[in-house]
Amino acid sequence: DADVTQTPRNRITKTGKRIMLECSQTKGHDRMYWYRQDPGLGLRLIYYSFDVKDINKGEISDGYSVSRQAQAKFSLSLESAIPNQTALYFCATSDPRQGSDTQYFGPGTRLTVL
């Protein structure tokens, strides 16, 4: 779905570096989410935001922080990257006000921490 974009698509970094992953959407949705995907573990929620002034921790928020700069932008930061944060990261959006609970995912960012 081209309405939800993520940058970068791939990133290789070293242990201890600060990394920011960005998500933008043109769907006009109020809710945004960050997930990480690891083999066999499905999609695990890191942080979510129901509007610009709302930030909530998900099930695995340790080591991560987020910023909702605008309704359309939601960034995920790794303050000091470590190897077990190597994963595929997805941003998603939804808006029940539009009559659906569907979450729309971005294309993903593959992050490797060496």
Next chain:
Amino acid sequence: GENVEQHPSTLSVQEGDSAVIKCTYSDSASNYFPWYKQELGKRPQLIIDIRSNVGEKKDQRIAVTLNKTAKHFSLHITETQPEDSAVYFCAANPSKAAGNKLTFGGGTRVLVKP
């Protein structure tokens, strides 16, 4: 919090046969159960969902059933085709108060053999 278990983790079927994936959830207040399909290298996309006031829902070759008493729901794919090969994720929405926050199962890799 909510816990979603998904089985099997891998499923191999002959083209034309049926495939069934089962999920159980722990929070009896959960009221929304979507299924997402993720093709290789692609983002997860919603294929079907069901709410707690409905026992079964069909969309062409795909159906989902829900047993609230037993707290489990299943995805049924009939007349499987090679393009059904993908990873499938079930999810549950823990409660109305949680908004759209979803808890995902670990995923099932389905391979349809021609």
